[in-house]
Amino acid sequence: MTSAVAATPALFSFADVTAQAFRSSRELNALATTHPALRLNAICPYYTMFPLRFPLRVLGSAAKGQRVLDPFAGRGTTLFAARLLGLACTGIDSSPVASHLSRAKVSLASPEEVAALAERALEVPAPSEEAPEGEFWQWAYGPRTLEQICRIRGHLLDTSRLGITADNSDAVQLLRALMMGILHGPRTKKLPSYLSNQMPRTYATKPAAAVRFWEKRGMHPEEVPVLDVVRRRAAFTLVDLPPRVDSFVAWGDSREVLARLKATESKPFDWVVTSPPYFGMRSYVPDQWLRNWFIGGSSEVEYSENGQIGGKSEVEFIEALATVWREAAESCTDSAKLVIRFGSLPSLKKEPAALIRESLQMSGSWKISTIKSAGSAPSGRRQADQFSTTGGYVDEVDVWARRVAN
Known part of the structure; x- marks a missing residue:
């Protein structure tokens, strides 16, 4: 430790x-921003x-x-x-x-291991990793930045090129997730934290809409040194990882x-x-x-x-959830607990608690102990926030249930 x-x-x-x-x-919340x-x-x-x-x-x-x-x-x-x-x-x-x-x-894996893997991917000779073609890609990334992204992508898709026998090695998994995290996001006035032209962090804008946005504002992509961003992100994010568990x-x-x-x-x-x-x-x-x-x-x-x-349809949704709850119960102990956080889109009339209640009843495997409001959440933390046209959302609920013993 x-x-x-x-x-x-x-x-x-x-x-x-x-x-x-x-x-x-x-x-x-304080720990989440301060504890490594x-x-x-x-x-x-x-x-x-x-x-x-x-x-x-x-x-x-x-x-x-x-x-x-x-x-x-x-x-x-x-x-x-x-x-x-x-x-x-x-x-x-x-x-x-x-x-x-x-x-x-x-x-x-350590920050050094992950950064070294990215460096090796940019240095090891490999078959040409052709960059995607099209207007979006020309506006989204600087040519050299896109070339480096494609090279790392190619090596992660075929880790044997780097002398790694399994693509599920921990350093590979962490580099892949880190690269996905920096692949797109906002531009900053300081050192770049993301590789793309101006984009959201959490989801990728569709190509036509993105190009229109960049063209209208004359926002051309900058060349971002991929390895520099990887090293800085790895050093910050991976500095103090929790111990491994069976997973x-x-x-x-x-x-x-x-x-x-x-x-x-x-x-x-x-x-x-x-x-x-x-x-x-x-x-x-x-x-x-x-x-x-x-x-x-x-x-x-x-x-x-x-x-x-x-x-x-609503019926298909409830039936699908019921199957998941039933299959999950069959892999659980007789005293297992099920805790679900669930909400709904603002455009739908059905209360989230009713959907979950019906799916659990249909499963025949769980008995609800309590249903309560999940309370307020920070902006952007709810699934419904991302898809609301009115700015509102249906409150999420927390549902606690216990396994129905065989």
């Missing part, structure tokens, strides 16, 4: 964290997320040796909370971007992955802590299209909904 961690034993301890330590939102051990959680801005204090509070009462499941892992906040508490964890997500971010949250992250449809886990997972889960996608939201992949390209997807926006929970 580093001196930075030892300096604040009253507020934070990897070995013995209690729920009381995180009862104050103000304390945890929590920086990994912000390695890549991502709009569909709940705050770290939510899973930390929930899991603060977990016993040593218990196991945690998140079937809608997103950017891996539940997994990171479990790691901080020393709990084994498993995460599943249908988004390839989200699954890679979740893997980074349970990885362990597994899968990319795929939770209904299918959980069915497979039943046959292979030797130890059942004690906690399921998650936040399903809102009913009607199916834009996870297209809104992350640039990051999806970086990890091997198309250089054009893809509108695939493969593996996403939702369907085109």
